Amino acid sequence: MxxxxxxxxxxxxxxxxxxxxxxxxxxxxxxxxxxxxxxxxxxxxxxxxxxxxxxxxxxxxxxxxxxxxxxxxxxxxxxxxxxxxxxxxxxxxxxxxxxxxxxxxxxxxxxxxxxxxxxxxxxxxxxxxxxxxxxxxxxxxxxRAKLSYTNLGFALAQPQFTMSALRRVYSAALGYRVSATNLQRVLSRRGLLEPTGGTAPSGPSGGRPAALFRFTGSGLRVTDPFAVLRPPSGEDVRSC
Amino acid sequence: MxxxxxxxxxxxxxxxxxxxxxxxxxxxxxxxxxxxxxxxxxxxxxxxxxxxxxxxxxxxxxxxxxxxxxxxxxxxxxxxxxxxxxxxxxxxxxxxxxxxxxxxxxxxxxxxxxxxxxxxxxxxxxxxxxxxxxxxxxxxxxxRAKLSYTNLGFALAQPQFTMSALRRVYSAALGYRVSATNLQRVLSRRGLLEPTGGTAPSGPSGGRPAALFRFTGSGLRVTDPFAVLRPPSGEDVRSC
DNA sequence: GCAAAAGTGTTTTCCCTACACCCATGG
DNA sequence: CCATGGGTGTAGGGAAAACACTTTTGC
The missing domain is CATH 3.90.79.10 (Nucleoside Triphosphate Pyrophosphohydrolase)
Structure with missing residues (x-):
């Protein structure tokens, strides 16, 4: 002691x-x-x-x-x-x-x-x-955990990006294939994604030019606070 | 400096x-x-x-x-x-x-x-x-966060409990009403709950005797690791 | 026209909430 | 037999994954 x-x-x-x-x-x-x-x-x-x-x-x-x-x-x-x-x-x-x-x-x-x-x-x-x-x-x-339930992707991505570029970033960070389609759906539904209006040129082998996106806001936000056991509809979480 | x-x-x-x-x-x-x-x-x-x-x-x-x-x-x-x-x-x-x-x-x-x-x-x-x-x-x-996506409830509950007792524990900890029905469903589906076989006596005003439960295991386990952006079915998370 | 890449529509599946209904007990 | 609390069945909603299909480009 x-x-x-x-x-x-x-x-x-x-x-x-x-x-x-x-x-x-x-x-x-x-x-x-x-x-x-x-x-x-x-x-x-x-x-x-x-x-x-x-x-x-x-x-x-x-x-x-x-x-x-x-x-x-x-x-x-x-x-x-x-x-x-x-x-x-x-x-x-x-x-x-x-x-x-x-x-x-x-x-x-x-x-x-x-x-x-x-x-x-x-x-x-x-x-x-x-x-x-x-x-x-x-x-x-x-x-890896926070990529799923927050907007932390903004910290890994470029200021502007195509969805397939963002898909590669998420795939590398998570360690498995992420579908660009579903990635866009999830991030859009949560209001984290915003089109810049611009497009990226197509590659040497052709293909449709990709739209450019950016993240809305650049501070950490929790987007999926209650996976289960949500508060009853109408009722708020008491501050304490 | x-x-x-x-x-x-x-x-x-x-x-x-x-x-x-x-x-x-x-x-x-x-x-x-x-x-x-x-x-x-x-x-x-x-x-x-x-x-x-x-x-x-x-x-x-x-x-x-x-x-x-x-x-x-x-x-x-x-x-x-x-x-x-x-x-x-x-x-x-x-x-x-x-x-x-x-x-x-x-x-x-x-x-x-x-x-x-x-x-x-x-x-x-x-x-x-x-x-x-x-x-x-x-x-x-x-x-509060971990009560939703882990089995952390085991640390607040008694060794044995009725579902309505557990409901009161979760409600107090989370700060809002939790339904005993859904609490049982969620915890059971995740394999965290196990009936002891025993029952608690009914109260002074009657009522059906409540079944007793306990948590399976007493170490922290994450039960909801990927809220979204799950790995594709079949594919595992590469260890790195 | 054809290949390649991007984007959209639709289906399926799963899980959770909500609510109605049935069960067992004490008085 | 009725009030009281416990437990189950089921319907409805929502979100995500999977996949088929359309769009737009370069060659």
Missing amino acids: DTINQVSQTGHEVLAAVLGVRGRDREKSLRVLLWRRGRPPQAGRWALPGGQLGATEDVESSIRRQLAEKVDVRQLTHVEQLSVFSAPERVPGRRVVATAFLGLVPCDVDPEIPDDTEWFPVSALPETAFDHGSIVLRARDRL | DTINQVSQTGHEVLAAVLGVRGRDREKSLRVLLWRRGRPPQAGRWALPGGQLGATEDVESSIRRQLAEKVDVRQLTHVEQLSVFSAPERVPGRRVVATAFLGLVPCDVDPEIPDDTEWFPVSALPETAFDHGSIVLRARDRL
Whole structure:
């Protein structure tokens, strides 16, 4: 009990799994931004971007500040807390508690990234440092779940897109085929999609030109709050 | 930047909003266990149970250890992380980062609780210490959401129950009327409910004796993983 | 005209809510 | 035999997946 309660030098770091859909055509996949450690411990392994929590900032400000060095902040379309990782020996030698985040970037532009960073498919991670591999998987699972019951797709998509481009983005993120037809129906019914009026040129082999769409609004919204056990019609949820 | 990065004495605490459905009949409501602060700062205000993270434990072990002093641990049917609260001045004077948890206790037995703790309806909180009020609301929202798409009801219910008793539990937790009929259908269809074979005696004014049920299993299971955008029939979600 | 890609209409299926009706008990 | 609460059957609605079919382009 004394050892448990003893005052100790507990460090607090923030880490982010920045996810985005990258790659051309068939190679398109959900990828994560990793950074190659240059010095011990665990030199050569790939780590999540992040760093020490500062004295005058909260965890979200901190991770945004630190990501600004790796990814252009304007590129970050969504940031949310995942969970705390606090196993005593997660960083050997000293006690470091980590607050992990999910960050999302849209799939069109490839932001400038430093030489020691790289995008890796989440399905083929390299040797990761510390517990960072499991943080990436948690981020992937959170993203997949929220794609279903929120409008989070806006954070992965380009500002404008055709339905088949959006289909590829959802397919890569979810890990299975998504039908463009049904995707459009679902997102339209929920009022998340809006035609820009423009069209994309047809490809070299012809085909009807595709209409361009955009997402309405760019903040996270829950679109499917009660899967079952809805409140009775007419009755509202009491605020408490 | 220097002030942000300066090494500082950052404390780390764990806090839990322990929720349960308490009270007889019409007074039944979702309540939270709070503890009255005896000494400054904020003496007299009501706080969540918790304390300092120890050097050799992770955050979940820590909150379980600390709750054991307030609530019998065997009563805790579910514990999960909510989020980190880290506003620099959330505890005036010194820097304390908090990992907040949701804890659940079943609604039958009233565990022994110390003199300075009390169950308060979440809809009528007293003056709370620090940011603990907003933590309670986050816990409530998480519980309400998960009651819909997981089997989390098991953590609030008694070991055995009639459907109308379970209906009262769900109603209190969700904040609106739930029909016993449909509740039974939904939980049965998902394979979460199982008749014990026994029946409860009828009340003083007669009525058919109610059948007794229990939940199958007592670990959290997600029962409604894809509200929409399900994988095509036949196709599985690729593990990555 | 033909292939290719996009978009629409329609069918089927499934699940949930709502409501009517039947069942078992105490007085 | 009637009031009271428990349980079941069923109808209606809504949303999503699947698929057939039409539209628009390049060659």
